[in-house]
Amino acid sequence: MSGRPAASERAAPTGVRRWWRRPGPLCAFPVSLFLLAGFAGPLVIVLAYSFMPPRTFSLRQAPTLENFASVISDSYYLSFFWSLFLATTAVLILFLVCYPIAYGMAKLFGRWANLVTALVALPLLISENIRLFGWVLVLLKNGILDGTLQQLFGVSVSGLLYTVPAIVLGLVYVYLPFMLFPLVIGISMVPESLKEAAADLGASRFEIFREVELPLSMPGIMIGGILSFILALGSLAESKILGGQTVIMIADDIESAFTFAQNWPKGSVLSVLLIALSGLIVVMLFRNIDLDRIIGRR
Amino acid sequence: MRSEPKGRGARTLIALWTVCVVAFLYVPLLAVVLASFSRQRYFQFPIAAWSTRWYEKAAHSLSVRDLVWTSLSVALLVTLFSVLLAFFGALAFARYDWRGRKLYQRLVLLPLFFPQAVLGLALLLWFSVLGVQTSWHTAVFAHMIWIVPIVILIMSIQVYSFDPTLEEAAYDLGASRWQVLREVTLPILSPGLVSGAIFAFLLSWGNFPLSLFSTGADQTVPEWLYAKMVSGYTPMVPTLGALTMASAALLLLLVWLVWQTVGRGRRRLARR
Numbered sequence: 001m002s003g004r005p006a007a008s009e010r011a012a013p014t015g016v017r018r019w020w021r022r023p024g025p026l027c028a029f030p031v032s033l034f035l036l037a038g039f040a041g042p043l044v045i046v047l048a049y050s051f052m053p054p055r056t057f058s059l060r061q062a063p064t065l066e067n068f069a070s071v072i073s074d075s076y077y078l079s080f081f082w083s084l085f086l087a088t089t090a091v092l093i094l095f096l097v098c099y100p101i102a103y104g105m106a107k108l109f110g111r112w113a114n115l116v117t118a119l120v121a122l123p124l125l126i127s128e129n130i131r132l133f134g135w136v137l138v139l140l141k142n143g144i145l146d147g148t149l150q151q152l153f154g155v156s157v158s159g160l161l162y163t164v165p166a167i168v169l170g171l172v173y174v175y176l177p178f179m180l181f182p183l184v185i186g187i188s189m190v191p192e193s194l195k196e197a198a199a200d201l202g203a204s205r206f207e208i209f210r211e212v213e214l215p216l217s218m219p220g221i222m223i224g225g226i227l228s229f230i231l232a233l234g235s236l237a238e239s240k241i242l243g244g245q246t247v248i249m250i251a252d253d254i255e256s257a258f259t260f261a262q263n264w265p266k267g268s269v270l271s272v273l274l275i276a277l278s279g280l281i282v283v284m285l286f287r288n289i290d291l292d293r294i295i296g297r298r
Numbered sequence: 299m300r301s302e303p304k305g306r307g308a309r310t311l312i313a314l315w316t317v318c319v320v321a322f323l324y325v326p327l328l329a330v331v332l333a334s335f336s337r338q339r340y341f342q343f344p345i346a347a348w349s350t351r352w353y354e355k356a357a358h359s360l361s362v363r364d365l366v367w368t369s370l371s372v373a374l375l376v377t378l379f380s381v382l383l384a385f386f387g388a389l390a391f392a393r394y395d396w397r398g399r400k401l402y403q404r405l406v407l408l409p410l411f412f413p414q415a416v417l418g419l420a421l422l423l424w425f426s427v428l429g430v431q432t433s434w435h436t437a438v439f440a441h442m443i444w445i446v447p448i449v450i451l452i453m454s455i456q457v458y459s460f461d462p463t464l465e466e467a468a469y470d471l472g473a474s475r476w477q478v479l480r481e482v483t484l485p486i487l488s489p490g491l492v493s494g495a496i497f498a499f500l501l502s503w504g505n506f507p508l509s510l511f512s513t514g515a516d517q518t519v520p521e522w523l524y525a526k527m528v529s530g531y532t533p534m535v536p537t538l539g540a541l542t543m544a545s546a547a548l549l550l551l552l553v554w555l556v557w558q559t560v561g562r563g564r565r566r567l568a569r570r
Contacts, residue, residue: 023389024396031387031406031446038443039409042420045427059427101319104312119320123327125497125546127504127520130539133527134326137333137341137536144329147343176323227411234413236507241527251415258419258511268423271416282411291403292392 043275049268057264067269076253076270083250086164086239087232090171091225094179097172098224102183107192113184120177132170132241139166139242162244170238175228182227186220187213189293219289226285230278250274327543333536341536352537362538368434369503369518375438376502380449381495387446388453388490393460406447414444418511425512432514440512441502448501449494456490496553500546 051063054070071077105113123131138144141158149155160166190213198208214221232238236251243249250270257267337347356362390396391403409417421440425432464486468478484491506520513521519542526535 022394022396024394024399025390027386027394028390028396028398028402031383031390031450032402034383034446035405035409035443038421038424038439039417042417042424045423046420049423057426097319100312101316104316108309108312109316116316116320120323122550123323125500125504125550126327126543127506127523127539129506129520129524129527130330130504130542131326133523133535133539134329136527137329137343138325140341142342144332144343151344173323173326176319230411231413234416236413236415237524241524251413254416254419258422264423267419271419274413274416278411278413282408286404291400291407 046268046271046275049265050272052265052268054265055263067265070266071269071273076250079248079250079253080273082247083233086167086171086247086249087229087235089168090175090232091179091229093168093172094176094228095183095221095225098176098180098183102180102187102220105180105184106188117181117184120180124177128174128237129241131174132237135166135170135173135242136161161242162246164243164247167239167243167247167249170242171232171235174235174238175231178231179224179228182220182224183217184220186217186224189220190216219293222285223289226281230281233278234274330536330539330543333533334540336533336536339533340531341533352533353541356534356537356541359534362534365517365519365522365538368513368516369520372434372437372441372509372518373499373502376441376445377495377499379438380442380446380498381491383442383446384449384453384494384498385487385491387450388457391450392454392457393462406450409443409447410451412444414505414507415510417443418508421508422511432512434513434516434518437509437513437516437518440508441505444505444508445498445501449498452494452497453487453490456487460486492553492557496550500549503546504542 045059048059050067051065052059052061052067053064054066101116105116109116136143139160140146141161143161145160146157149157194212194216195208198212203211234251235249236255239247239249239252251274254267254270254274257263257270261267332343332345333341334352335348335350336342336345337349337351338345387406390399391406418440421436421443422432425436430436460483465478465482468482473481504520505518506524509518509521510524517525519538523535523538526532
């Protein structure tokens with residue numbers, strides 16, 4: 001929101017003034033102000049804290065790079081590695097799981113696609129905690145899966161909970177809609193006529209997929225992949241509820257730095273690194289994508 | 299399965315796969331409901347004895363009443379403010395063409411691409427720097443950072459299909475700005491407003507990562523559930539979990555019924 005024109009310019013409305021009076025900027029103003037106060041502000045503060053000496057709670061001190069050095073010396077890169085690894089695994093599985101469904105919803109199911117959309121979206125309205133807790137009940141020793149297998153076949157699978165695959169399951173489960181819905185939009189943007197043309201020219205099924213469908217649905221694939229990747233990267237509940245203490249993910253480290261350790265600058269540094277990593281990916285994505293076309297289907 | 303499925307076989311396979319995955323989404327929900335009716339203190343399957351005693355306990359517990367009241371207050375205020383902000387936000391997002399819109403669209407969506415736990419912590423620092431005491435009031439603010447963009451997105455879908463010539467026609471017939479808003483824009487966009495409001499309410503009602511750091515001494519239902527899951531398990535966890543699910547389902551059903559009735563009424567009016 002650029003400021004008002006100076007008094008001397010008031011006689012003839014300038015470009016800025018006319019711009020400001022149009023309904024678009026006027027409607028955008030409250031939201032922009034709100035996000036400035038609630039989103040941009042906090043980020044600046046986190047950045048500022050990351051340069052403060054460790055274990056301090058005030059911003060009026062000489063800036064230092066000590067915290068950044070301690071990230072390397074205290075082997076925090078390990079939790080970064082785990083987060084990156086788990087998020088990548090989850091996104092790859094999600095893509096394989098969701099692509100056929102998205103294809104069906106975009107091209108095959110017709111009216112049933114609305115039902116699938118509703119059924120996939122509904123669990124989103126229930127707290128992530130409760131849903132993950134449901135998986136605890138399923139995977140628990142003497143839980144639903146273990147108990148059923150014992151009853152039916154006499155086999156016991158008791159060591160499923162608090163493992164790395166359990167965390168991946170949780171990530172795949174929670175972030176499935178965030179992969180699926182962008183994929184559906186992406187795939188429905190591929191015109192049938194192009195695929196028919198490719199087929200007429202003698203392309204095989206796989207060639208059509210690789211040369212026509214995949215590139216043309218790329219915006220949807222990118223949004224879905226990056227959205228679920230970033231959310232998984234910063235996830236907290238999955239590793240805590242389903243992983244126990246097997247693996248510490250980065251959001252876990254950030255949380256304990258702020259709470260148990262009472263070391264705000266350390267937590268801030270880790271947050272800044274996580275934000276920088278996700279931010280970089282998002283900026284790269286947004287540069288190549290036209291939102292009007294994807295959301296409004298213009 | 300990945301290439302173009304022409305045949306029936308591929309079609310059936312995809313449909314079957316979809317059914318399986320959708321069923322997978324409901325497995326944990328079912329598990330929670332099952333566990334809430336178990337009599338035992340620690341969950342075991344198959345369930346030996348069924349009972350509703352944990353529901354009776356929940357209904358009479360004062361702390362449960364407090365939790366529900368806090369969650370409800372937060373969710374209602376979030377809904378009210380989010381819908382107000384997002385209505386204009388969505389008009390700027392999708393209705394008007396203005397310089398800076400592309401930038402605005404990206405900025406609005408940015409909070410969605412952000413880990414909520416980190417956002418919650420950043421807000422905690424922000425409140426402390428501003429000298430604001432955290433309580434459920436600050437949680438309303440925190441939830442909105444994440445929910446307003448989602449509501450804008452939902453409403454924008456409706457706004458994109460909005461025909462601006464209807465507004466222009468009203469202006470030509472001598473309507474004022476306020477009249478156009480009240481008589482033309484709002485009624486046409488009302489489906490988007492309603493679905494935005496439902497999403498705002500339920501997403502706030504179920505939110506955990508933002509609440510965790512922004513509620514201070516107050517506690518919402520998801521926070522309490524998390525605390526009990528991580529340490530100090532009680533059978534009230536599945537019970538309260540099942541109750542929140544039931545209330546969400548009930549709300550959706552209610553809205554759907556009202557919507558159906560209103561729709562029928564309108565169609566009847568149109569036929570006259």
